[in-house]
Amino acid sequence: MKMKMNKTAKQNAVTYGMVIAAFAVMQIMISTGHISSSLEGLLIPFCYYVILAVSLNLVVGVLGELSLGHAGFMCVGAFASAFFTKCMAETIPNSLVRFLLALVIGAVAAGIFGILIGIPVLRLRGDYLAIVTLAFGEIIKNLVNVLYIGKDSKGFHFSMKDSFSMGMEPDGMIIVNGPQGISGISRDSTFVIAVILVLLTLFIVLRLIQSRDGRAIQAIRDNRIAAESVGINITKYKLMAFTVSAALAGVAGVLYAHNLSTLSATSKNFGYNMSIMILVYVVLGGIGSIRGSVIAPVVLNLVLDYFLRKFQMMGSNVVLQFLSDNRMLVYAVLLIAMMLFSWSPKMIQWRERVFHRNTEKEAQ
């Protein structure tokens, strides 16, 4: 037993170490000026992609349910925190304090949405759960797009029609402007904070998985009926995993919102496509593998977004050109191939055969 604990701790240390090492390399590159501005611009996105992938893996890999509304929670976190930052821009001049508060608010708001959505949704399973989470994600995106909030000397005004029907005083300021979203958010996200948040996310998720609660969640994934019959409260643990995942997605949303100065909900950033993107990271990193979810977003973006573009600038190559122009197509093929490779019973048999042959050789 002691052996095993050590092994888990070692595995965790490797995961944390990887993030810290990557951070150190990047910091050295930044301080010595060996980093291009396009790569520097990708650093914070890497961090929120990692947080999104790790948190989605908690639902897909550990709880064993497919959530397609992850971008919706990110949207909630982004808008709640951006609203807060915009309102408090003068009240709290210290950007670090303001950003930390915004993080708390984003996480709590997304977590509350997680509970509210989780209670009805988690009664369902499999395909139904997937499609209902997708529906909720789209509803959140739609609602944000018709939301108008303004502030003037009399207080807050709210409308779901247009900015005129809020009936604001002339001194008023529109904060959330329907499809145009929120503009002029102070760009408080920094790479250091983002990396700390990645580590915090890893800490929370790994602690949860390796705790008694985490084992209960995995028991539900492996056999719901057996888990229920040994007295595990299914609803409680499902809701726990779902809410933690939603709150962490909210944190990613806060990073996202404060990395751009203008925030609006489109199908590209908070819609179904984004949820699928995160799912691609989770699947390619390995369903259930937290370390995989850290590596996959960074490697995929680095290879397909950054290096290919760089090669392309150096000289045109038909294959590289094709790959970088059709990144999504590559993702789709990788996703299908990965699923067939890792889940098809025939492939599993084949892999076991090969694996056993290796172990036999090792034994000799």
Next chain:
Amino acid sequence: MSFLNYLISGISLGSVYAIIALGYTMVYGIAKMLNFAHGDVIMVGAYVVFTAVSTWGLPAVPSILISMAVCTVLGILIEKIAYKPLRNAASPLAVLITAIGVSYFLQNLALLVFGSNTKSFTSVVPFPALQLAGGQLTITSVTIVTILACILIVLGLTAFINKTKPGQAMLAVSEDKGAAQLMGINVNATISLTFAIGSALAAIAGVLLCSAYPSLTPYTGSMPGIKAFVAAVFGGIGSIPGAMIGGILLGIIEIFGKAYISAQMADAIVFAVLIVVLLVKPTGLLGKKIQEKV
């Protein structure tokens, strides 16, 4: 009069949803999987017709037949390559995620082949619109053809399933795969047949959808596809009359929501229907309750 106009366009949109939902419901009944790529097969069908009509200059009927043939082959290929190897996978999520991958693949392949710019689809039903009540009530020819097509397909499919041998085989496979195999039914062929029929229907749905809403992009199919799944759940998944009723009701809800509540919130209203249905009556309007065995 505007109420009647909305009602008619709701039924028309709903008929398209119903045709798509039939494909979902049949595949779900037999393969027990949500075929996420179904919506994108619709898009492929529409692109084939678009190419046949505008590039090769073919008349409407042969174009639709070509499109149905292409979609049938596509449906069978998708099943053989992506879904069949995962049929006995340990996790039910495996095939679902693969289906999402296929959907993603088709969208991006269409993006590569046809480009991202919107193609304006010319209606394949070139008859003039019907004017009733002194021009206040307009029923376009596409609407009439769509509703007729939907009724014919539902009647034809019901007859096929209840009266023919392959149809009975489908029912048997959806009840119990193992027992059906023991009775000498070729399960693989039956599943392929189901995908073939579903995909051919998707081609028809694609043509009708794009004739009524003539803008075609690689993403045209995904939203109607998801809504048609909502319709299939609404009517009771696995039930053919249920898919039709669910589809038409959903079309009416969407158009009324757009007209009387909020144009931007129409999608949200449709999805809210799904959530309410799943919470109040998860088996849908005409669905059977499935007992879970331990």
